[in-house]
Amino acid sequence: MKQKQALQILKLGHNVFLTGRAGSGKTYLLNQFIEYLKENEVETGITASTGIAATHMNGVTIHSWSGLGIRDRLTARDLDLMEQKPYLWKRMERVKVLIIDEVSMLHHFRLDLINQILKSFKRNSLPFGGIQVVLCGDFFQLPPVSRMGEQDAHFVYKSDSWREMNVKVCYLDEQHRQFDDVSIKILNDIRQNNVSEETIAHLHSRLNKKLKGDLKPTRLYTHNADVDQINQVELERVDGEGRLFEMEARGSEHLVEVLKKSCLAPEKLNLKIGAQVMFVKNNYEQGFVNGTLGKVIRFDDAGPVVRTLSGKIITASPMEWVIEEEGKRKAEITQVPLRLAWAITVHKSQGMTLDAAEIDLSKSFERGMGYVALSRVRSIDGLSLLGLNEMALAVNEDVLNFDQTLLEKSEKLSEDIESVHQQDLQKNIEKYLEKISPKALRGKKKTKKISTFEVTKDFIKLQMPVHFIAKERGLTNGTILNHIEELWKFDKTLDISYLKPEPARFKKIQDVCIELKSKEKELKLVPIYNKLNRKGERFGYEEIRLAKLFI
Numbered sequence: 001m002k003q004k005q006a007l008q009i010l011k012l013g014h015n016v017f018l019t020g021r022a023g024s025g026k027t028y029l030l031n032q033f034i035e036y037l038k039e040n041e042v043e044t045g046i047t048a049s050t051g052i053a054a055t056h057m058n059g060v061t062i063h064s065w066s067g068l069g070i071r072d073r074l075t076a077r078d079l080d081l082m083e084q085k086p087y088l089w090k091r092m093e094r095v096k097v098l099i100i101d102e103v104s105m106l107h108h109f110r111l112d113l114i115n116q117i118l119k120s121f122k123r124n125s126l127p128f129g130g131i132q133v134v135l136c137g138d139f140f141q142l143p144p145v146s147r148m149g150e151q152d153a154h155f156v157y158k159s160d161s162w163r164e165m166n167v168k169v170c171y172l173d174e175q176h177r178q179f180d181d182v183s184i185k186i187l188n189d190i191r192q193n194n195v196s197e198e199t200i201a202h203l204h205s206r207l208n209k210k211l212k213g214d215l216k217p218t219r220l221y222t223h224n225a226d227v228d229q230i231n232q233v234e235l236e237r238v239d240g241e242g243r244l245f246e247m248e249a250r251g252s253e254h255l256v257e258v259l260k261k262s263c264l265a266p267e268k269l270n271l272k273i274g275a276q277v278m279f280v281k282n283n284y285e286q287g288f289v290n291g292t293l294g295k296v297i298r299f300d301d302a303g304p305v306v307r308t309l310s311g312k313i314i315t316a317s318p319m320e321w322v323i324e325e326e327g328k329r330k331a332e333i334t335q336v337p338l339r340l341a342w343a344i345t346v347h348k349s350q351g352m353t354l355d356a357a358e359i360d361l362s363k364s365f366e367r368g369m370g371y372v373a374l375s376r377v378r379s380i381d382g383l384s385l386l387g388l389n390e391m392a393l394a395v396n397e398d399v400l401n402f403d404q405t406l407l408e409k410s411e412k413l414s415e416d417i418e419s420v421h422q423q424d425l426q427k428n429i430e431k432y433l434e435k436i437s438p439k440a441l442r443g444k445k446k447t448k449k450i451s452t453f454e455v456t457k458d459f460i461k462l463q464m465p466v467h468f469i470a471k472e473r474g475l476t477n478g479t480i481l482n483h484i485e486e487l488w489k490f491d492k493t494l495d496i497s498y499l500k501p502e503p504a505r506f507k508k509i510q511d512v513c514i515e516l517k518s519k520e521k522e523l524k525l526v527p528i529y530n531k532l533n534r535k536g537e538r539f540g541y542e543e544i545r546l547a548k549l550f551i
Helices: 003-011 026-039 051-055 062-066 076-083 086-094 108-122 160-164 181-191 197-204 227-237 253-262 369-374 397-419 422-436 452-461 466-473 477-490 503-517 525-533 541-548
Strands: 016-020 044-048 097-101 132-136 168-172 218-221 243-246 248-251 268-271 276-279 293-300 303-308 313-315 319-325 328-335 338-340 343-345 357-361 383-388
Touching: 003 016, 003 026, 003 168, 003 397, 003 422, 016 026, 016 397, 026 044, 026 097, 026 132, 044 051, 044 062, 051 253, 062 108, 076 086, 076 108, 086 108, 097 108, 108 160, 168 397, 181 197, 181 369, 197 383, 227 338, 227 343, 243 303, 248 253, 253 319, 253 328, 268 338, 276 303, 293 313, 357 369, 452 466, 452 477, 466 477, 477 541, 503 525, 503 541, 525 541
Parallel strands: 016 132, 016 168, 044 097, 097 132, 218 343, 218 357, 357 383
Antiparallel strands: 243 268, 248 328, 276 293, 276 338, 293 303, 303 313, 319 328
16 A cells, blocks of 8 residues: 555554555654644544654654553553543543554553553543554564563453454555565565575575775674673774763653653763764755764754765754644753764664675574564665574564455555545545644634645655656656756755666766767757667656756
């Protein structure tokens, strides 16, 4: 299913399970939906099963939001005590939509308890008290873990709530992280429990592979042990004095502590010129995402200046992590969005996109761990394996079978949505919005017309190829290229590096352009095209236009 369809289904008010392969854009889509709800003043519980995942959406853990805490069962007295807390009453009374991200790590029985809490507070026997619930995650990734004395942990689809809520499955099938066929095949083979000798050979070819570039690739470990120590030892090896960046905090003391524990940026960040760092937040305008690697090259008044692995120079100015509720900021912390990046755990890497990594899977102890780690890396060329065991490539057999059911349900839903006339679909979206939005009830606000260039720009930020953007927008490739050329003319911070032709072909186009430029005042497409194709190779106008952007 495409993101556009999934967003429509979310806006229709259905209970949804949003899933897809690692890198399919699940959290990005959730943030789009959250922004839509905020614009329309819809009271939303923005949560995740873990603190780190919650910070990607300015939310809190579902345990904290629901008042459940660490309980694994609820008595009548527990519910009575919870209902005596005014802040919980206010929250539950107003909430219209509940979002839970990284739901693969949420225990099945806890989803049932959250269902019980909402039914009790809402005085409504409908699933989750009648509100819309959006679950997001991938069951092939890390599963729930039971503590000593706790009930056995199962995935949430084993819960009574799952059966109650008539969930619509949106299975995203686009790929926004990996771009080479080998990486995609390895991940799909692991996911389908179809690891062949060819798959193993691909992985073995990356054992202790020396990666290109000045930066040491980030090391991913399955265990916490030594990660902080490795980063500290490496920092001490860097010559020069350190510079300390301290986190600032405002708001509720309890929520500030929640943010600090959940945020990947440390409370005290000690850096040196030459330190290897990783961005831990997304900022598409500045050209970095959660996981972008770089090296500190200097300090200025605005913050550390980082040269990324791709050569981009970025000033890492302080950014905010926020917990919002009822449209108000309850807590916020401000810190430079970096952490030392010589080592990190697989658990903390979830949600990251890494250009290069050395991954040690020799001590994998959980099904899905290898899949999570390997799917962090954009390309096979950016992977060096330090070790591998059988568990690293294992997937849960039950999940494997259930995944097929999810795919079939999503395909059927996609067909159903396609068969509905767009006008009828929009009417139903508006009808549901009027039901949950105070703003919609006050009168329909005129929709601000979005520039066609801005629409194309949003696709570029997702690193979509030209032909894909053209197809999605119902335009020609040439029109999209016009947009890209115009956007690039006025915004050189826009990251279009993924559109650059592969090096050998780019070099040939560049050489011809340089030769013609020495003879002509203006570089025109036809002479470039004729000269290139005279040599027996095939170069298209689109490829030449894209290459010209980088010359």
